[in-house]
Amino acid sequence: MNKRLVAFDKIGISFDGRVLLENIEMTISEGEIVTLIGPNGSGKSTLIRTLLGLQEATSGEIVRHKTLRIGYMPQKLHIDPTLPLTVKHFLALVRGVDKQQILPTLEKLGIGHLLRSQVHVLSGGETQRVLLARALLNRPNLLVLDEPVQGVDVNGQVELYNLIENIRNELNCGVLMVSHDLHLVMAKTDTVVCVNQHVCCSGSPQHVTGHPAYQALFGVPGADESIAIYAHQHDHVHDDHGGILSGKDDDAHANCKHH
Numbered sequence: 001m002n003k004r005l006v007a008f009d010k011i012g013i014s015f016d017g018r019v020l021l022e023n024i025e026m027t028i029s030e031g032e033i034v035t036l037i038g039p040n041g042s043g044k045s046t047l048i049r050t051l052l053g054l055q056e057a058t059s060g061e062i063v064r065h066k067t068l069r070i071g072y073m074p075q076k077l078h079i080d081p082t083l084p085l086t087v088k089h090f091l092a093l094v095r096g097v098d099k100q101q102i103l104p105t106l107e108k109l110g111i112g113h114l115l116r117s118q119v120h121v122l123s124g125g126e127t128q129r130v131l132l133a134r135a136l137l138n139r140p141n142l143l144v145l146d147e148p149v150q151g152v153d154v155n156g157q158v159e160l161y162n163l164i165e166n167i168r169n170e171l172n173c174g175v176l177m178v179s180h181d182l183h184l185v186m187a188k189t190d191t192v193v194c195v196n197q198h199v200c201c202s203g204s205p206q207h208v209t210g211h212p213a214y215q216a217l218f219g220v221p222g223a224d225e226s227i228a229i230y231a232h233q234h235d236h237v238h239d240d241h242g243g244i245l246s247g248k249d250d251d252a253h254a255n256c257k258h259h
């Protein structure tokens with residue numbers, strides 16, 4: 001059986017007394033692709049930051065397997081555009097990197113030809129692959145990807161998701177990713193976790209997309225299935241502290257795991 005790499009155990013996060021997340025339960029095992037979805041500002045990146053140890057949880061704990069080794073791919077590359085920096089030098093900055101692995105890793109991701117390119121001239125898709133290469137050079141057993149296809153066109157998105165799936169198949173690593181795309185990502189995911197203050201629903205893509213809580217949150221496109229539109233129907237009301245107000249909108253949470 002694949003080993004469990006991470007378990008979020010009743011994680012709660014509040015800022016200035018405002019509850020952002022509560023009672024978050026989620027696990028990621030080797031070989032498993034888990035995708036976090038949820039509306040803007042629902043705390044997906046904050047959960048990732050908590051896993052990375054950059055944000056403290058207000059309650060609960062994250063249980064990490066003793067062998068856990070994370071390769072993290074951030075949403076964006078923040079580098080001063082006036083700073084001359086080649087892809088090779090950028091990747092050589094990875095702590096403990098085996099420099100012999102830089103070119104093979106780039107080649108595996110189809111960007112070996114970019115070795116001597118300046119990082120700030122790369123396209124959106126090329127930048128994402130370089131960031132993925134950096135995450136892989138950390139020799140992870142868990143890849144953590146925060147919106148990995150951001151700034152990439154639809155064809156590029158399909159290719160990137162295919163790459164991520166191939167990497168998982170090859171390394172048997174776990175993958176935790178945040179995504180706003182509901183259609184493409186579903187096909188590449190073992191487990192979907194839908195957060196909106198709490199875990200509204202989770203499970204296989206088939207289970208989640210058929211779940212009333214998911215359907216209450218996301219508009220599912222009917223006529224044109226070729227492109228999924230991220231449509232968050234915010235059909236319940238939060239109070240000033242992020243709590244969910246009761247009333248006629250209760251149905252949106254009627255099927256949630258946590259109240």
Ligand SMILES: Nc1ncnc2c1ncn2[C@@H]1O[C@H](COP(=O)(O)OP(=O)(O)OP(=O)(O)O)[C@@H](O)[C@H]1O
Binds near residue numbers: 039
């Ligand atoms: N350190 C912090 N102090 C105060 N508020 C914070 C802090 N970090 C995050 N927040 C707030 O928490 C909320 C959730 O932010 P987060 O970036 O995790 O959401 P998200 O689900 O990733 O959003 P998006 O889909 O837009 O990327 C935001 O309102 C943000 O301003």
